Amino acid sequence: MDNENRIIITVLGKDKVGIIAGVTAVLAEANANILDISQTVLQEFLTMILVVDLSECKIEFDELCERLNEAGKKIGVQINAQHESVFKYMHRI
Amino acid sequence: MPITIHPDEILETIRMVELENLDIRTITMGISLRDCADSDGKKIADKVYDKITTKARRLVSVGEEIQRELGLPIINKRISVTPVSLIGGLKSEEDFYQVAKSLDKAAKEVGVDFLGGFSALVHKGITPEEENLMAVIPGALADTERVCSSVNVASTKAGINMDAVLTMGKAIKEAARLTQDQDSIACAKLVVFCNVPEDNPFMAGAFHGVGEPDTVINIGVSGPGVVLNAVKKHPDVDFGTLAEIVKKTAFKITRMGELVGRVASRKLNVPFGIVDLSLAPTPAAGDSVAEILEAFGLERCGTHGTTAALALLNDAVKKGGSMASSYVGGLSGAFIPVSEDAGMIRAVEEGALTIEKLEAMTCVCSVGLDMIAVPGDTPEETIAAIIADEMAIGMINNKTTAVRIIPAWGKKAGDHVYFGGLLGSAPVMDLNKYGSKKFVSRGGRIPAPIQALTN
Structure with missing residues (x-):
């Protein structure tokens, strides 16, 4: 049930131009493959969820998190990256 | 590949961690110290230190690694050890005191905030070794920072060892006196139990029971x-x-x-x-x-x-x-x-x-x-x-x-x-x-209760 290489990235913050571009640029540079993106905007508040495959990723997970955090600070949004297993364990039996 | 988890579920998890203090309270590594027995009491303190620092060397770094990967805060990494009274070869009060110091040193070396197991199981009776251990509990807790102690004085099968209860009453008062400058903090590291579990990961009452393997991971x-x-x-x-x-x-x-x-x-x-x-x-x-x-x-x-x-x-x-x-x-x-x-x-x-x-x-x-x-x-x-x-x-x-x-x-x-x-x-x-002195000073054991006729 666990795919070790899949992570879920969540982006939370006020909607503005360039959020997707900023986040995906980091992933593209690291050669991390985006499997799915969903986003909703509720009263200017953006929630974006990405499912990402790291099997071909060129950098370690820790470093990817750091780069995403930096990008998040630059754009002005909060970015979390977690292994998919957290959500599977909590919400699926 | 579609998102198999609904976005609402993902956000619920994130909210729990970010806003509602969801965390893993402790990863506690149980370590058996029974193989640290030695005819020379002084050698045991060194063996204990070596075993703990070897087995738990990576505990803290792995805990931090998991925290990063899963995005879940892991607040404490801790260690529980075999009740020290059961390590064969420890006899005198000085032997036990030295092991307490050794446990504290090992805890600091591997970076855990608490280490439990300066313990004795005396629900039915007290051996001379256990008596010595219980005698040094107040001093050992006052002179160490991270060691936690627990004593099981009662069980459903054995009853309540009232001699041990009174001894612990005295030990708690003494621990309070010895750490009076720090609001009697030594007492916060000392638990008296009935029916103590052998696999409890929470401090201050954690120890590594006799039925456990050499090492084990328990989660709170x-x-x-x-x-x-x-x-x-x-x-x-x-x-x-x-x-x-x-x-x-x-x-x-x-x-x-x-x-x-x-x-x-x-x-x-x-x-x-x-x-x-x-x-x-x-x-x-x-x-x-x-x-x-x-x-x-x-x-x-x-x-x-x-x-x-x-x-x-x-x-x-x-x-x-x-x-x-x-x-x-x-x-x-x-x-x-x-x-x-x-x-x-x-x-x-x-x-x-x-x-x-x-x-x-x-x-x-x-x-x-x-x-x-x-x-x-x-x-x-x-x-x-x-x-x-x-x-x-x-x-x-x-x-x-x-x-x-x-x-x-x-x-x-x-x-x-x-x-x-x-x-x-x-x-x-x-x-x-009102006092209870006469009652608790009678000595002996309160017999085990009948386990049928429970109405």
């Missing part, structure tokens, strides 16, 4: 804040629905413990023991068991109805949690430590919660009278009598109970003690002014 989760928020969202539901909400939430919390346990076990190459289902509060705002009971509809924790509310909460947590984990163990219930729970502290300060009500509450939850500050001039016989009451509840009800009580040196009812960190602060509670 936290999450009163998550339950509190779930309950608050449904202010008017009936009891069946309320229990259902708590069960579902407890399931989700416990799953995180199960996941962390499996990952830690794999990364450390150490067998996964158990997840402890306890709802463990912290002094942080909203992370309070007392506030859950108040959200159930009680004006203040401690008022009439509190025991019933706690019974519902505790049972629902167990039902939800037990399905979430393959192996459940430890204490597994709701903790009601006074100093570590902002709602409990408030209830005491406002006169809603007394020690008598706390004692009643311990009949329906784990673990007992926990982190309770009482006046510094409380006689040792009264401390022993408080322990005896709590042990009787555990013995008769076939459950674990414990006492972690702090006779705050030089303080009286209404004053405060401050420990800082997870240990929090506590108002000094008033006790019954």
